Amino acid sequence: MSLADKVLAVNNDLPIRTDKPVHSGKVRSVYWLTEADSQRLIKEKGYNVAPDAPLAIMVISDRISAFDCIWHGEGGLNGVPGKGAALNTISNQWFKLFRENGLADSHILDIPHPFVWIVQKAKPVMVEAICRQYITGSMWRAYSKGEREFCGITLPEGLQKDQKLPELLITPSTKGILRGIPGVPEADDVNITRQNLEDNFEAFNLRSKDDIAQYEKLLKEGFNVISNELAKLDQIFVDTKFEFGYVTDAAGNEKLIYMDEVGTPDSSRIWDGAAYREGKIVENSKEGFRQWLLTNFPDPDILLNKERMPEREALARDNALPEEVMMDISRTYVGIAEKVIGVPLSLSDNPKQEIITILRDQYGLID
Structure with missing residues (x-):
């Protein structure tokens, strides 16, 4: 299996039962569940929400966005290995600590898979x-x-x-x-x-x-x-x-x-x-990737000036970044996630199939 196959780049094509269009952001896609499925899950799973609350399945991807554009790598690498799992894992850890410290709840009701949240409409x-x-x-x-x-x-x-x-x-x-x-x-x-x-x-x-x-x-x-x-x-x-x-x-x-x-x-x-x-800045976030883009494209104003958006989109579309750059981002994301949770991040070889199996067998959301 190639590296590109392990990346979940497209996340708006899952066969999740919905009667509304799938909303895709830069990184996540949202599937609004039918009224019947929302009400059934609230009852079955005992979620602490109003009985008629609309629920959605939120699926993260491994896509990398910077300066409002999606970037891709050589060899069909349309995302960063481990990025989606790292983002969800880190967020889950902080949301858990917020609850334990009595701060506030989040929109997340359930985590069926490292790439998936069940959320309530807010x-x-x-x-x-x-x-x-x-x-x-x-x-x-x-x-x-x-x-x-x-x-x-x-x-x-x-x-x-x-x-x-x-x-x-x-x-x-x-x-x-x-x-x-x-x-x-x-x-x-x-x-x-x-x-x-x-x-x-x-x-x-x-x-x-x-x-x-x-x-x-x-x-x-x-x-x-x-x-x-x-x-x-x-x-x-x-x-x-x-x-x-x-x-x-x-x-x-x-x-x-x-x-x-x-x-x-x-x-x-x-x-x-x-x-x-020691007076040095070592980024453990996307900022390192932003700085790489600013340094490696000859005219950084394209990336910083909102009025040059068409040129910026062309840069992102027409330039496949070196695999090593994508893997460097992967090491940053996976590295900080593993620090936060204190154990290795388990990465899937076929996240899409895993998601489909879990949502079908445990949640009855796939026909």
Whole structure:
């Protein structure tokens, strides 16, 4: 079996019973279950959700996205071996710790396979909740050009690249294009202030002004739980993105929960602690791959400038990256996952067939 065969690159073609179109994002595909299957599983499995809650099967892939494009390797390698399993494994570990620490639940109800989550439908808060402990990346680029105000927070003079910030910063941005909010540009992923949230909380799908404080509390507590665990492994949690939403439990209580994934190499920067103390940055996240792309393509502006998206998409489509680059990303993802869970990650030779067998035999979702 070739390396390319072990990669789950296409995940929107599984024969899961659904009466809605399959939604495919950059990395995950979502299959909304029929009403009958949702209700049957809630009853059979005892999930703590409203009896009529819509459920979905979320299947991760091994695809690698960077700068809003999907990249591929030589030899038909349309993803990174082990990446999907690593992302889910890391998220599962942090969601478990959040529950054990009494923070909040997640949208995940069940994990039938390392590539698969059964999730409940949540009403998403339209905020990318970003938390930063160090100044690097886009924030450093803006700071080095003289910007001092970020999301309504003023940073002091004299900060150095990759330095620890005086305090944990929350720098939220919009999730999707939000229209008609005073002072908020109608574009995806634009920075917003706490004042924007307070003045227009309903437009961001927040239930009340009080929930702004609740989301900030869950963001900081979640960040600290992950940061403390990574510190035990001599890894530095640099920054991350959380997403939140509302669900209703079996007793009818509406609650704010964590959504999407948390603390993964896709949604966070993680640095090696020993290297940092020696003045070097060793990335244990996707950032290393982003830096490789910026260094290896002659015009980095194509990757950084949103107005050059057609050129960027052509770069990703027309360039098969060296296998060694894809395997280097694999080692990064699998390596950090194994550190987090403390045991080797078991990787499947044929994930698609395994998923089909489990969802057919144990969940009755495949005809």
